[in-house]
Amino acid sequence: MKVSQEQKAQNRGRILTEAGRLFREKGFDAVSVAEVMKAAGMTHGGFYGHFQSKDDLVAQTIAHAVDSQSVSDDLGAWIDTYLSGPHREHPDQGCPMAALAGFMRHQAPEARASMTQVLAAQIAALTKVMPGENLAERRRAAIGRWSAMVGALILARSVDDAALSDEVLSETRAWIDEREILGHPAPVREGRSA
Numbered sequence: 349m350k351v352s353q354e355q356k357a358q359n360r361g362r363i364l365t366e367a368g369r370l371f372r373e374k375g376f377d378a379v380s381v382a383e384v385m386k387a388a389g390m391t392h393g394g395f396y397g398h399f400q401s402k403d404d405l406v407a408q409t410i411a412h413a414v415d416s417q418s419v420s421d422d423l424g425a426w427i428d429t430y431l432s433g434p435h436r437e438h439p440d441q442g443c444p445m446a447a448l449a450g451f452m453r454h455q456a457p458e459a460r461a462s463m464t465q466v467l468a469a470q471i472a473a474l475t476k477v478m479p480g481e482n483l484a485e486r487r488r489a490a491i492g493r494w495s496a497m498v499g500a501l502i503l504a505r506s507v508d509d510a511a512l513s514d515e516v517l518s519e520t521r522a523w524i525d526e527r528e529i530l531g532h533p534a535p536v537r538e539g540r541s542a
Contacts, residue, residue, distance in 0.1 A: 360398045361412075363388045367405055368413035372447035373440035376406055376455065403456035410462040413444035419473045427524060430497050431517045436504045445470065446501040470494060479528075489527070496520050 351359070366387040370379045381402055382392045399405045420426035429435060430443065439447040445467070452463050474490035475483070500520035504513040 356397075359388070359390065359394070363390070363395075363398055363405075364409050364412035367409040368444060369440045371406070371409060372413070372442065372444055376448075376451050381405070403458055406455060407458040407462040410444060410448065410459060410466055419470070419477055421477060423477050427493070427497065427521060431500060431521045433514065433517070436501060436513065436517065439505060443498070443501065446498045446505075449498065450502065493524055493527070496524060 363384060367379070367384045370384060370387060381395050384405070385392045385395055395405075399408065435442045445463075449463070452460055455463075471487065471490050471494060474494055475487045478486040478489045478493075480486045480489070497520065500516050504516045507513050507516075
């Protein structure tokens, strides 16, 4: 029986969703194609009807996982949710950037290209919701805040001391708040000081 295009798209979406969950939970190398297909409720043989290789699956999963998330217009609430205990405790459901970035240097070029596109899109989305008139300053603020948030989540997940983990999240949030109170970072300079 031939599968309709609509059903094929639904199957593909289910594979990408399950692959994203498994990759965020275990890392790329610890997850097999067979495991992804089983989690999606399909046979291993159907994989190549959707993807050329595991590298292709990784690249497409990165884009799919991030497409399912978006920056809220309520930046403060979005940051609070990002830097929260529940987000820290559920990497399989959370930000793919924080869960997968550390594995990317070992991935195929197409996966790294996908992560590059995702990062550029996230920075652009954050830049749009940053307060201020100057685009360069808003972009710098977006990059700085995003880097601090992703880094804080990675660090908070990496330690076995609950108090330190909570402190990393809360102090990063406080640092971001201070940046808001103090205003935007200094204007973009032509050169960098050594």
